Amino acid sequence: MNENRKKIGVLDSGVGGLTVVKELEQLLPNEDIVYFGDNKNCPYGNRTADNIVEIARSTIGFLQNKDIKAVVVACNTTSSLIHRFEKDYPFPIFSIIKPAAQYVVQHKLPSIGVIGTELTIKTGCYERLIHDGNADIAVYGEPSHNLAALVDCGRFDMTAITDEITVHMNHLLEQHPVKHVIYGCTHYPIVGEVFECVAPGVQFINPALEQARAVADYLKEHSLLNDTAGHSFDIYMSGSKAVYEAVLQRLQIKTPAIIHSV
Incomplete structure (x- = not known):
């Protein structure tokens, strides 16, 4: 298969x-996307590092059989361990942490808060990458044990979600009154309005x-853009189809998704 026509693989612990x-849909409208949501093991942030790496390798192997030209690790927790497997494959693997850290450095923010899963915060991955670019930027982590799971279940219990966000944001801002905070888990923008x-x-x-910007830049620089109009979107997941449909609707993703249970 022509490299340009190959798909972008996306993996996460859930939705x-x-x-x-x-x-990606907005920046790369012609690209075919194949997505793997590992709901049965969500949240990753409460698992061991070795277990997460094992799951990542299994998932990338699954995506590799779907004719992919790149893998996008949409999970912050898995991205915090990407150095343990990213060089083992013949295609690029994109961290979700590195581009956000680069954003903080490029904009010379004096301080930044990060709210994420317990393991993401424990690894200090954002702090390490930000300090690689500018050691003077203060980085403050705030771990949430429950928020990713509250969103991933798809029920959108807004009272419970709001309570969880309020507790953690208040705790972070009372200690460190930062003006900028990174969503350290991809589940969080789903309830960004809260x-x-x-x-x-x-x-x-x-x-x-x-x-997504980093992926788009890479594909352009390496002449790997799919210039054929029309694209596909396949979701392979171990959770509830109804949850995926609810989140697709909530995010207003336009491309019709074919959802497969695995």
Whole structure:
């Protein structure tokens, strides 16, 4: 198969990676996308690092059989461990953390908050990458044990979601009154309006957008863009089809998705 016509593979622990698909759809309207949502193992942030790497390798192997030209790791927790597997494949693997960290450095932000899963915060992955670019930027992490799972279940219990976001944003801002906060989990932009309501004085940085830009730049630079009109979107998931349909509708993703259970 012509390399340009190959697909972009996207992997996540559940529905959160659909926020990346939304950005890819807007920036790369001709690209075919194949998505793997590993709902049965969500949330990754409460698992061991070795277990997450094992799951990542299995998922990438699955995507590799779908004629892909790149893999987009939409999961922050998995991206925090990407150095353990990214060089083992014949196609590029994109972290969701690195582009967001580069955004913070390029815009010379004096301080930044990061709200994410427990493991993402524990690894210090954002702090490490940001400090590689500018050691003077203060980085403050705020871990949430429950928020990713509350969103991934698809019920959108807005009372529980709002309570969880309020507790963590208040805790972060009381200690460190930052003006910018990174969504350190791709599930979080799905309920972005709650974050904005709870913390109206904060500008939230969406790594899904920065990652999609990095993918688009790479494909352009390497002449790998699909210039054929029309594209496909296949979802392989181990969860509930109804949850995916609800999130697709909530995110207003236009491309019709074919949803497969695995």
